[in-house]
Amino acid sequence: MGAFVVFWCERTRDAVLGQYGWSRSWCCRACCQPRRLRLKLPFEESSDNSEGPPDEEEIAFPLVVEPTQDPSLQLWQNMDVKPLLRTARSCVMGACRLMVMIIIFFAQTLERCAACDFC
Numbered sequence: 001m002g003a004f005v006v007f008w009c010e011r012t013r014d015a016v017l018g019q020y021g022w023s024r025s026w027c028c029r030a031c032c033q034p035r036r037l038r039l040k041l042p043f044e045e046s047s048d049n050s051e052g053p054p055d056e057e058e059i060a061f062p063l064v065v066e067p068t069q070d071p072s073l074q075l076w077q078n079m080d081v082k083p084l085l086r087t088a089r090s091c092v093m094g095a096c097r098l099m100v101m102i103i104i105f106f107a108q109t110l111e112r113c114a115a116c117d118f119c
Contacts (some may be wrong), residue, residue: 004068013067016065017065017067019037020037020063020064020065022065023062023064023066024064024066033062033063035060037043037062037063038060038061038062038063039060039062040061040063040064041058043059057106
């Protein structure tokens with residue numbers, strides 16, 4: 001899951017990136033990220049009828065924060081398409097392009113042979 005957050009001023013953006021500065025490293029994110037900076041999800045009662053909420057470690061997830069380009073420059077198409085489906089689409093389109101190029105090549109070759117009369 002991912003999200004884009006837009007700040008009104010660069011100073012606020014820089015402050016947030018400073019708070020999450022170590023979030024890019026998995027090791028530092030897992031052990032050194034303060035609890036107040038983690039994603040806290042509401043507790044849902046489990047199906048095994050256990051009483052009480054689980055430990056805080058189970059419901060607070062460390063976040064990864066990275067700067068990105070200006071949202072107006074972001075290419076938003078296909079953001080909801082899974083990577084495997086996106087790869088499959090690009091492979092199909094590549095195969096179609098290759099077929100068209102082969103057809104054009106053979107058509108030009110046949111045209112040249114017909115004009116030469118020695119094929």
